[in-house]
Amino acid sequence: MLEEYSALNQILRFRLDALERRVPTLGGALGVVLGSIPVLPAETQVISLIGLPATTAWFLLTTVSHARAKEDVLRRIDEIERSVNTIAGEELLVFQSRHPSRGPSVAGRSGVTAILAVASACLLLLIGCGVLFDSIAHPLREFGPLYEGYLALTASAMAISVIGLCRYDYIKSPAQPPPPAIIHRQRLHSADSTDA
Numbered sequence: 001m002l003e004e005y006s007a008l009n010q011i012l013r014f015r016l017d018a019l020e021r022r023v024p025t026l027g028g029a030l031g032v033v034l035g036s037i038p039v040l041p042a043e044t045q046v047i048s049l050i051g052l053p054a055t056t057a058w059f060l061l062t063t064v065s066h067a068r069a070k071e072d073v074l075r076r077i078d079e080i081e082r083s084v085n086t087i088a089g090e091e092l093l094v095f096q097s098r099h100p101s102r103g104p105s106v107a108g109r110s111g112v113t114a115i116l117a118v119a120s121a122c123l124l125l126l127i128g129c130g131v132l133f134d135s136i137a138h139p140l141r142e143f144g145p146l147y148e149g150y151l152a153l154t155a156s157a158m159a160i161s162v163i164g165l166c167r168y169d170y171i172k173s174p175a176q177p178p179p180p181a182i183i184h185r186q187r188l189h190s191a192d193s194t195d196a
Helices: 002-039 042-088 108-135 139-166 180-195
Strands: none
Touching: 002 042, 002 108, 042 108, 042 139, 108 139
């Protein structure tokens, strides 16, 4: 149990780093990408404005996935702490099982902060794409309403993923039977014991 606890804490550090790196990454990309689109050739502008919203949504979805995984790790750490404390008959491990952000916020306070920051930056990027599409003179301007619908659909998908994260609940999967090879070894071991 303690080995699993140690491994989970390493995974937790990885998830924290992954979430925290996403905010400055997207913030830097926001300025660079939106600032460079107007100076690109017309064809590249169109490709960028079509691909950028989908890429933005993907970035948010993977961030939500990291937050979900972080929540799973936090809940399992909590379970291990409680189990160790029950076995020991006293409170030896209490950090996660008594943490103030346990329960009310999925992925803890840092996870919520990262998701809100990334979602806000993604929304700004979508708005920037809409403004650029309207302002750049290109032959596809007549497809403005279709592009706006695409942006609205992308924003809806992002909102659904964030709402889904808020409603996410860690559910421990039921115990699985051991693989057949282990059962076979156990039978051989018990047969040897009865022969002796």
